[in-house]
Structure formats: C-alpha cells, structure tokens
Amino acid sequence: MNIAIVCYPTYGGSGVLATELGKALAEKNHNIHFITYQQPVRLTGFHNNIFYHEVRVPTYPLFDYPPYETALSSMMVDVINNYDIELLHVHYAIPHASAAYMTKQILEKQGKRIPVITTLHGTDITLVGRDKTYSPVVSFSMEESDILTAVSNNLKLETYKNFSIKKSIEVIHNFVDVTRFNKKPIQAFKKMIAPNDEKVLIHASNFRRVKRVMDVVEVFLQLNKKIPSKLLLIGDGPDRPQIEDFSRKANLNSEIKFLGKQEQMEDLLPLADLFILPSEYESFGLTALEAMAAEVPVICTNTGGLPEIIVDGLTGYMSNIGDIEDMSEKAFHILSCEDTHMRFRKHALEQAKKFDIQNIVPQYEALYARVV
Numbered sequence: 001m002n003i004a005i006v007c008y009p010t011y012g013g014s015g016v017l018a019t020e021l022g023k024a025l026a027e028k029n030h031n032i033h034f035i036t037y038q039q040p041v042r043l044t045g046f047h048n049n050i051f052y053h054e055v056r057v058p059t060y061p062l063f064d065y066p067p068y069e070t071a072l073s074s075m076m077v078d079v080i081n082n083y084d085i086e087l088l089h090v091h092y093a094i095p096h097a098s099a100a101y102m103t104k105q106i107l108e109k110q111g112k113r114i115p116v117i118t119t120l121h122g123t124d125i126t127l128v129g130r131d132k133t134y135s136p137v138v139s140f141s142m143e144e145s146d147i148l149t150a151v152s153n154n155l156k157l158e159t160y161k162n163f164s165i166k167k168s169i170e171v172i173h174n175f176v177d178v179t180r181f182n183k184k185p186i187q188a189f190k191k192m193i194a195p196n197d198e199k200v201l202i203h204a205s206n207f208r209r210v211k212r213v214m215d216v217v218e219v220f221l222q223l224n225k226k227i228p229s230k231l232l233l234i235g236d237g238p239d240r241p242q243i244e245d246f247s248r249k250a251n252l253n254s255e256i257k258f259l260g261k262q263e264q265m266e267d268l269l270p271l272a273d274l275f276i277l278p279s280e281y282e283s284f285g286l287t288a289l290e291a292m293a294a295e296v297p298v299i300c301t302n303t304g305g306l307p308e309i310i311v312d313g314l315t316g317y318m319s320n321i322g323d324i325e326d327m328s329e330k331a332f333h334i335l336s337c338e339d340t341h342m343r344f345r346k347h348a349l350e351q352a353k354k355f356d357i358q359n360i361v362p363q364y365e366a367l368y369a370r371v372v
C-alpha cells in the first residue's frame with residue numbers, strides 16, 4: 001500500500017512510534033511517505049520504500065503565528081495526489097487530526113476518497129487536547145476520523161472521560177523491536193560510566209513537569225546511600241536546568257550525568273541496571289518498554305497505561321506518585337541481590353516480547369486493509 005504518515009519529528013514517544021511503524025511497514029514492502037516539519041529523529045539512512053516530505057511554513061509580515069496547519073494540509077493534498085496515497089495515518093491529534101480533516105474535505109471535492117486513521121498518544125488528550133483552547137477542534141476531528149486508535153486501554157478510557165465523543169476507539173498497544181534493544185552493553189561505555197562497577201540507573205524523557213524528574217534524583221540519592229551507583233539522565237526539556245543546578249550545587253557531578261538528547265537508545269539502555277519512570281501520568285510509557293526489551297527492570301508509578309505493560313513484582317515495581325521512599329526501597333530490593341536482579345531482568349525481557357514489533361504491526365496492517 002501507499003501510506004502517508006504524519007507525526008512530530010522530535011524525540012517524543014509519538015514521533016518515535018510513528019517512525020518505527022513506518023520503517024516496519026516499509027520492510028513489509030509498503031511505500032511510506034512521512035510528512036513532517038523536520039526529518040524524524042529515528043528516520044536515518046536510506047530505504048527504498050521510504051519518502052520524506054518536509055512541510056515549510058513561509059513567513060509573512062502579517063503572520064505573528066505562521067499557519068502550520070494550513071501548510072501541512074496543503075502538503076498532504078500534494079503528496080496524496082502525486083504518490084497515489086491510499087491512506088493517511090496521523091499520530092497525535094493536535095493539529096494533525098484537524099489538518100487531516102481539511103485534507104479529506106479538499107480531496108472529496110476533487111472526487112477522491114482518502115481514509116484517515118488518527119492515533120491518540122497521550123498528552124494530546126490528557127493535557128493539551130482537553131484544554132478548552134483546543135478541545136472543540138480535537139473532539140470534532142476525532143469523530144471525523146475514519147478510525148480512531150489509542151495506545152492503551154487507559155488512554156481510551158481517558159478519551160471518553162475528557163471528550164463527549166461517540167466514535168469507537170480501538171486499542172493498539174505501542175511496540176518495540178526487541179532484537180534491536182536486546183544487546184550486550186558496550187563494555188567501554190560501561191567502564192566510563194561506572195568505573196568501579198557501580199549500579200547504573202537510567203531515566204529518559206522530555207523533562208516536562210509530568211515526568212517528575214526530580215523524583216528520579218531523589219530515589220537515586222536514597223539508593224546511593226546503600227549501594228554505590230550512578231544515574232544517567234537522558235533527554236532535555238523545561239525542568240532540566242533546575243535539576244542540573246541542584247546536582248551541581250550538591251556536588252553530584254560524578255554521580256549524575258546529563259546526556260541530553262540521544263538517538264542511539266539501543267546502545268544506552270543495555271548499560272542500565274534499573275530504569276526509573278516516576279511520571280504523574282503516562283498513557284503508555286514507551287521508554288519503559290524499550291528498557292525492558294534491553295533486559296532492564298523498571299520502577300515506575302502506577303498511573304495511566306503503565307500497569308498494562310509492567311507486571312508489579314516481576315518485571316519491576318509500581319509505586320504511588322511521589323512515593324520516593326517506596327521507590328527507593330524497591331530499587332534496593334532489586335539491586336541488592338544478584339539472583340533477584342537477574343530474575344527481574346529475565347521477566348522484563350519476557351514481558352517486552354509480548355509487545356514485540358512482530359506482534360503489533362500486523363494489527364495496524366489489518367486496520368489499513370479494513371479501511372481501504
């Protein structure tokens with residue numbers, strides 16, 4: 001099939017998922033056209049069946065706010081008409097679902113029907129989308145999508161809770177390519193990070209308030225009193241300066257490393273002994289799943305869609321939001337005994353396999369076949 005995928009090109013989970021989906025579909029001989037404002041971060045190298053179309057928004061003195069959504073719709077119309085696109089799959093509702101609706105209307109006037117699938121990812125519903133600045137448009141464009149999917153059962157429930165829509169929502173969980181993440185740690189990296197065989201904790205996120213990155217630091221500090229350890233913080237975002245400042249003032253520069261945005265997560269995650277995700281909300285928690293695929297147990301909060309991927313007491317632990325004490329005790333429990341750690345590692349990997357790319361991508365293909 002010829003499929004157009006619209007997503008955010010940045011490090012956020014929705015863009016990562018959309019890009020990995022496109023790459024997997026291309027491997028299965030579909031022609032994939034990515035339409036975004038920048039090359040997606042996980043879209044590297046050349047692939048015969050993958051095409052990338054950049055949306056440019058020209059500036060004009062009148063525009064205090066350049067109309068990205070209009071430029072995006074025009075680009076979608078162009079790509080659909082010129083590459084015989086049979087289906088439009090948009091990831092993250094704002095503004096992609098409403099731009100897709102506009103595209104669909106334009107093409108209908110030209111006598112062409114283009115089915116639209118909208119995949120909801122999380123904050124497009126739970127944070128930004130439900131704000132009244134956007135909610136009427138999000139609500140309308142969800143109803144107008146031919147198929148609406150959510151990345152977890154929890155997100156489906158949240159959508160019905162926050163929007164009075166009638167549209168049915170199909171749940172297709174996020175996925176991971178287990179073979180890519182299940183690698184041996186690169187010894188030279190491990191030696192650099194933990195020269196005395198300290199335990200390595202990793203957190204990766206966009207450092208927004210919802211991620212509660214300071215909780216990661218506090219859990220680490222508690223654990224470090226009992227087990228020599230190092231903390232790698234991966235990613236960047238609004239809360240990073242404040243946390244970096246705290247770490248400098250507390251003289252933690254050799255214990256806590258800020259790696260910034262990283263593309264090669266498959267080389268970093270295998271270095272970890274434990275992954276920490278203490279979010280206020282997580283519709284799914286793709287980074288936690290990638291950690292599990294790298295055979296790393298996860299300590300996270302019992303929120304959103306996380307209970308759909310983490311098995312409490314087996315693949316890691318879930319604590320209440322903000323319960324630093326509980327998270328650090330559980331981290332200690334996992335890391336203080338080699339046999340326990342190995343058992344958690346093994347179960348984390350087994351659980352990740354349930355969300356392997358091979359099991360999930362066919363679910364999207366079945367949807368595509370149905371709607372086309």
Ligand code: GMT
Binds near residue numbers: 013092121286
């Ligand atoms: O908040 C983020 O991590 C970014 C955001 C995004 O859309 O890029 O992530 C959301 O979508 C991911 C992929 O489906 C999910 O794994 C994340 O849990 C979700 N984030 C939140 O719900 C806060």
